[in-house]
Amino acid sequence: MFFIGGGLVAVLYVWAVVGMPLFGSIFHPYRDLAIHAAVAHGTANAVSAVNFDQRAIDTLGEETIFFASVLGAAALLRPSKEEREKRGGHGGAEQVMASTRLAGYVLFPLTIIIGLDVVAHGHLTPGGGFQGGVVLATGIHLLYVAGSYDALERTRPVHLYEYSEVAGALAFVGLGFAGIVIAGAYLANVVPYGGFGHLVSAGTVDLLSFAVGIEVASGVIVMLAHFLEQAIALQGGPHE
Amino acid sequence: MSYYPYFVAGWLLLVGAFGIVRSRNLVHAVVSLSVAQSGTYVLLLSVGYQRKATAPVFGSTIKPNLKVVDPVVQALTLTDIVVSATVTALLLALAMQVAKRHGTVDPDQLTALEG
Numbered sequence: 001m002f003f004i005g006g007g008l009v010a011v012l013y014v015w016a017v018v019g020m021p022l023f024g025s026i027f028h029p030y031r032d033l034a035i036h037a038a039v040a041h042g043t044a045n046a047v048s049a050v051n052f053d054q055r056a057i058d059t060l061g062e063e064t065i066f067f068a069s070v071l072g073a074a075a076l077l078r079p080s081k082e083e084r085e086k087r088g089g090h091g092g093a094e095q096v097m098a099s100t101r102l103a104g105y106v107l108f109p110l111t112i113i114i115g116l117d118v119v120a121h122g123h124l125t126p127g128g129g130f131q132g133g134v135v136l137a138t139g140i141h142l143l144y145v146a147g148s149y150d151a152l153e154r155t156r157p158v159h160l161y162e163y164s165e166v167a168g169a170l171a172f173v174g175l176g177f178a179g180i181v182i183a184g185a186y187l188a189n190v191v192p193y194g195g196f197g198h199l200v201s202a203g204t205v206d207l208l209s210f211a212v213g214i215e216v217a218s219g220v221i222v223m224l225a226h227f228l229e230q231a232i233a234l235q236g237g238p239h240e
Numbered sequence: 241m242s243y244y245p246y247f248v249a250g251w252l253l254l255v256g257a258f259g260i261v262r263s264r265n266l267v268h269a270v271v272s273l274s275v276a277q278s279g280t281y282v283l284l285l286s287v288g289y290q291r292k293a294t295a296p297v298f299g300s301t302i303k304p305n306l307k308v309v310d311p312v313v314q315a316l317t318l319t320d321i322v323v324s325a326t327v328t329a330l331l332l333a334l335a336m337q338v339a340k341r342h343g344t345v346d347p348d349q350l351t352a353l354e355g
Contacts, residue, residue: 002261006254013250022242024291031288031310035296038311039304046296046311051318062319069326076333126297130322223329230336 043205044124051128052208057186060172063212067169070219077226096146104146111139119213122206129209133216140221149232158225161218168215175204175211245286252279266335266345270328277324281317288313 021027038049051059119132144152176186256276263269288310296311298304339345 002258006257010250010254013253014247017243017246017250020243020246020287023245023286024242024289026290028288028290028310030312031290031296031308032306034310034312035304035306035308038296039298044298046298046308047314047318050311050315055315058319062322066322066326069330072330073333076330076337124297124299126295128318130318227333227336 041205045122045126045128047126048123048128048205048209052123052205052212056176056204056208059208059212060176063169063172063215066216066219067165070165070223073223074226077230079229101146104142108139108142108146111135111142115139115217119210120206122209122213129212129214130216132209133213134220136213136217137220137224141224144228149228152228156221156225158222161221161225165215165218165222168211168213168218171211172208172215175207179204245282245289249279249283249286252276252282264346264348266338266347267332269347270331270335273331274324274328277320277327280320284313284317284320 034050034054035046037054038046041049041053043049043053115132115136115138117132118127118135119129122128122132140156141152143155180186253276256272256274256279259272259275260269263272290307290309293307293309294302296308296314335345338350342350344350
């Protein structure tokens with residue numbers, strides 16, 4: 001059954017592909033328009049210009065999907081009635097190899113700095129809020145790899161990250177309304193563009209990138225916290 | 241060779257769908273879905289590719305020019321990856337709930353609907 005459907009899809013797909021421009025050709029009309037628009041707004045990274053300036057409303061939707069997904073995961077992963085928190089520790093630090101701990105402690109500050117750098121230079125070099133946010137969230141979880149779950153729990157108050165996630169999402173929406181007030185269009189690029197290639201440039205691109213960075217970092221931390229809680233800290237489900 | 245990346249994308253989509261169909265484990269099905277979705281990344285990026293062109297990122301050494309790959313499809317790929325990550329997270333959370341409620345992650349053993 002699958003092979004009939006799959007074969008049909010394959011035939012249609014090949015039919016579509018042979019009508020497309022050849023791979024690697026020089027015909028890219030959207031590229032030309034997007035590059036002109038990015039340079040006009042002083043944004044060195046054209047991909048960020050598309051994401052946070054030309055198609056910012058699309059990124060608002062993307063960010064909202066992410067927000068809803070964190071909410072959904074939190075709702076699905078909340079502890080049921082039969083489950084309770086395990087008493088005592090959840091596996092101590094002594095189970096971790098010394099080399100792993102050393103690597104974790106060296107990499108933890110490094111990863112946080114790289115994450116902040118990727119968020120802050122999203123309009124200049126490859127990167128931006130989404131990528132940097134994930135790097136930041138991963139950096140926090142090096143504490144779990146190198147230390148223990150308890151160490152992670154102590155240094156990561158989940159409810160604070162829930163607030164900062166909301167703050168990031170609201171900042172994005174608020175910057176959009178600032179565009180309405182000043183320029184008459186939602187998410188219009190209203191901040192002065194600055195010098196091309198400078199750290200302070202590209203108008204709202206970097207601000208929106210920061211907002212997304214805060215939201216994504218907090219959202220990933222909250223979501224992983226719920227998964228880790230299910231996997232490590234709870235016991236007594238109906239099938240355990 | 242000029243169509244080869246497009247066919248790689250189509251093959252990834254089909255092989256991912258095949259993985260979902262043949263899956264005996266919900267986590268395996270979710271990973272197969274990710275494979276199918278990565279076909280769309282390959283398709284988008286190969287649509288925007290241009291031979292001997294550089295990344296669409298400029299600076300003091302690289303002045304803005306038009307000999308770069310398409311930034312629009314790269315931004316779309318970023319959106320695609322974010323959507324894929326959120327879908328994967330939600331489906332894995334659902335798989336955990338199924339495992340807790342039914343004690344199995346084999347789709348063939350999940351026969352009855354429950355309220």
